[in-house]
Amino acid sequence: MSDLKKLTAELDCELESILTNSDGSDEVTIYLRNYLRYSLLRRYLKWLLCISIVIAILCASIYYIPFLNWNASAIGRLALIKLVLPYYDWQHLYRSRCLIEQAKEDKFTYKDEAKGYYEFNKDKCAICEKLSGIDRISSTTYATLQSVYLSRDNPVIIDDSHAVWPNQPDVSENFIEFLFDLPDLRNSIPCNIGTNLLQVRSGNSPKLQHLLRQMSKIDSKGWFLHFRNCDFDAVKSSRLIFPLKHRPYFISSHLPPFHTSWILLSKHYNISTEKHLPVKDLVIVLQMSGTLSGRLTVRRDCKEICSDQMLKLNAGESLVFNAQMWDFYYIHNINSHANLTITTIHEIQID
Template sequence: MRANLITINDEFISFQQFCQKSKLSQREIALIMEPLATALYQNKLKQRVVYLLVFVFLATLIYYISTTEVVSWHLSAIGRVALIKLLPIWNWQHLKYERCFVRDKVDFQIFLDCELCEINNYIDTEYDIKPTELDDHYIKLHKAVIVKNAITNWKIPDDFDTEWIPCKLSSNFLTGPADMGRILEKLSQFKNSYFVHFQNCDRQSVKFFRMFAPKPPVLPTRLSPNQYSWLLLSLDYNVSNYKKIELIEPIALIGQLAGYNYFQLKPRSNCEDYCQIIEVVLEEGEMLIVSDLYDLSYRPFPEGENVAIILEMHN
């Protein structure tokens, strides 16, 4: 191939020398060479089109392969491991609570109808309520409510996949990112007093939690399956300050599976001057429904073991 290119180049040089000896002008030479130049340009254009089509095909193929459950799970696992390895070089942990890398001056938590919560200073308790009534009287009005006998089929999760890496992990016995194996190992060592809570953002862990905390039948069908879930664990942890839960979706279900937890609902953004902070104790077997009108915080009951699961979902 290289020999053919050298031969073609020598012939072009010889032709150019012939044209110069024949005293042809540059315009005349350009007219003679025009058919060849046009053919070369068209051939180069065809090559670029072929390269573009091949690139689009490969990009589409890679995209569809990456969206398959098995591949996407492995890619996310590799990404999490890479981020952990990157910590000694760049401490990115402060970004894990941000919804985007670029900050905007716009407040995304502005509520125009603060009247919805200005007279709410307590939380109703419902024992037997229909999904339509729950939707119309509470969820659509951003009013928190406790529902009894709604999570009778929920149970405490067990047999965790030790390779899962939860999001938004907070505890008194761990620092930095950790997988479930390290969390369970450390948890077994703190038998006197501890707390830990984390969000399940991995697709597999979310599916796993759906087996232990399925969507309650009392909810309206328009609500999606849970997109994220949380586990709150504590034992004899006596503190006075509340721990904030960084929710993402607009609807949150808190189910108390064992013991008690104190929950605090603080009106968000511009409604905090109109509406009151609400505090409530959630007992075993109760479910609390909260909208994104409120920031959610909790404080463990200071005695015994306390277990709660939070499901996040959207309309």
């Protein structure tokens, strides 16, 4: 083997000497140079083919093997949140079905073939033109909820939705400590933050644990905080308070788990300024502690026909509405005597 290597090395040196000393005009030199170029090109193509085959096998494995698919998706989400989000705010694209906006027919519009564009159909506002308040019900079922309210895009309040905080003996009475005990939630970077705890700059959102620690520093001065859990692991952890490990009894088991959630907290924050939350899909607002006031305002041009719906949620009550029809605003209730006001909001995607 050593003799073969020695011979190969001598041939390489001899070939290099010939090519170096030759002026490149003779046929032998031209042939050798073309042969070397062809050999190098063939070697590079072999490497490129091998790499392409490996990448194709890897992609096929990720696509067809659920375990690999799930882990690749998780890594992709983490990369978007940890690496991309601090530099580019992609949150508005998170639930978009199409990245290019286009006119489309929906429940509020129709296409005028003669004019060639979409016009607003005010007949669709009939579902809310007579609505003069939000109904309160109890001991209901999802079938009733769907047929009487959701199919008509009417909001509804369930009086006996869930037990107030805390409703389990193994759960800390201190909700802030409870959040600290959930590592995936504590270490997450929330979205859509609204607070007076600190100045939150676009593209530089702090971790939730930093916001929670800030609460103790200005506890006596009064504070508020609302945020959306957009980290996949944080959403999973927040399901522990839905409320506290169990779905409300009126939510059917056939519905998918909520894809994102909100947490609203306030303490001694007696300000009547409204806060708007850009919620989506089927929305469930659960009042865990204290009182929450607010209003639902109809979207699009139905505002001229349908009036705003005022609401007040006490602990143990919940509000259910379709965010395609209604915008949600809330107020920190100045008459709430609870030490800590806790509200959770959950969004479930439905057809």
